[in-house]
Amino acid sequence: MSKSINVRTPSGDYEVLIGSKLLGSYNFKWLVQNRQILIIKDSMVPNEILETLRISLSNSQPMEIKVLEIETNEKTKSFEGLIPIFEVLNANKFNRDCLLIGLGGGITTDMVGFVAASYLRGVDLIQIPTTLLSQVDAAIGGKTGINFAGSKNNIGAFYQPKLVLMDIDCLKSLSKSDFTDGIAEIIKHSLIADKNLFTKLENIFSKNNELSDEDLVQIVYESSLIKAFIVSNDEKEKGDRALLNFGHTYGHAFEAIQSLEGFSHGQAVGLGMICASHLSFLLKKISSDEFEKIKNLIKSAGLPHEIPENFDVNDFIEAMSRDKKILDKKLRFITLRGLGSAEITEDPPEDLVLKSINL
């Protein structure tokens, strides 16, 4: 069972495959034969996944396979964290015809993507995102990079892989919180671009059961399709890609303030999407019925749907205005105009923004 998306970008096309048991069954020969392969594996990824992949690759007649395990956190996502990867490539005389494989979450695919973009000015790359968040978010679109001097993702490249494999069996070992982080992005994609996916998610989460493999493949596929469509039309992030920030202006502020410490990215974005939907309602762009539907879906997906009691509104205002100062321009909110459609709203009235966090 697998589904395929062909992502077209000005700098090259590539296939995204979504399915179960993909790593064990995919025929890598066309990409792997007679080549030097380096797998860069996130230490969080279970070894069985690596072994499954390694067997598949070995059956495809590579010249050699090396594996490098890396620790991934916001600190190793840095020049220092890249050095060991470049060292392995250089020490083993990997040439321009080599192939890198990123096996891990979003930090791994971001780092490996940047290494692939810059080693010998660009070598081939397969991305194998192993978390739900990285599958539906980081692994499509070619944004790669690292953090520098306290800023996030401020050094990197737009660089497209040759293939992305999303094997939902990789998701079985995820924590509940890591899983819902991914669900938050899937909900986001439905809200900004696909009413049918929204309805599908409502049905799935109202059942209150574990997601079936079929459901999971389907929603990862449809979510990836939206991301692929948006980035295909805006590779270098000059237009519609901004819509992918729905819920994130709030979300970043929520993540930055102390009273919400412990909120994961997905939780912050989940709550941020409710606020952004509320703002859309206050701006009369969606109905109260639509707003309720959105709140209910986010709640039934297990994401926070209420502002916590210890929330400090002054912290929030400060975080928002800091963002504003850093950007040195207007605050941009992505707002909905109905379910499945979004637009940019620049500098909405401040009182409405404040009101929007009163849920």
Place this chain on the structure above:
Amino acid sequence: MSKSINVRTPSGDYEVLIGSKLLGSYNFKWLVQNRQILIIKDSMVPNEILETLRISLSNSQPMEIKVLEIETNEKTKSFEGLIPIFEVLNANKFNRDCLLIGLGGGITTDMVGFVAASYLRGVDLIQIPTTLLSQVDAAIGGKTGINFAGSKNNIGAFYQPKLVLMDIDCLKSLSKSDFTDGIAEIIKHSLIADKNLFTKLENIFSKNNELSDEDLVQIVYESSLIKAFIVSNDEKEKGDRALLNFGHTYGHAFEAIQSLEGFSHGQAVGLGMICASHLSFLLKKISSDEFEKIKNLIKSAGLPHEIPENFDVNDFIEAMSRDKKILDKKLRFITLRGLGSAEITEDPPEDLVLKSINL
């Protein structure tokens, strides 16, 4: 007096302007207005050149102009050497709409090009090469990068600038040796692609006078035209760009061996071109008359035309075979098939290669 080349590449077109008094007279407004500008200046570049540029930029209504001076050598051409540049950009909150200007020789333009490629995943760039070698070689073609772990240019990006300015007035402060390094590349371009330029160079250097400004603009222009034509057709270095390595297989070996220590890159390439031409003659691809013409031009340009007395042939053979081992494949020589035309010759008979250095 200025000449213009439009370089077309799949990732964007840009103009290369060649002339005198360009920095003081160019109207930067279309690129500079309302933008944050960082000039990264090689410490070897005289301050008057910087000041001329700064005045022109200031007249074009920039938002702000910062200047960072860097030391350039094969050691600072590294991750460590990039850090101060990224720090200035980050500390001054330069955004995606900023503009970087590389002002210096090939190391500067290589480093600044890579920073421009990767800061915020790519910002705009003007290259102002200030040495003859960087004008006719490094500044066209979008190859950027740094050295890592003892290997040269093994990390970087293909990244095209928005504009390249070649002001021959920048060349007035060059040492004789730096100047002839550039002349060697111009001769190379004539040999592989332009018989008329070869004849022009013969005329210029037979006069035994200082080059006039007109002559200099003309040969920089024609040489750049050849480089631009080749890289336009082969942005990512998969085909004809290899012809630009004419003389370099020998040259790299000459640079690597102790008995020729002190040879500059241009001197090594000059001598390498004589050997490669000799090889072409031995392979019956050019006539003895053509070979003599080439030797005479290289000699009259002030480049070495004879193997020095202390040359150790065993060192040379070892350096060549080391290259061969590193490449893990056949040794590639670029050979001529007449004046102004070149081709790739893989693994020519070893005895001919040895004979070719007997001048």
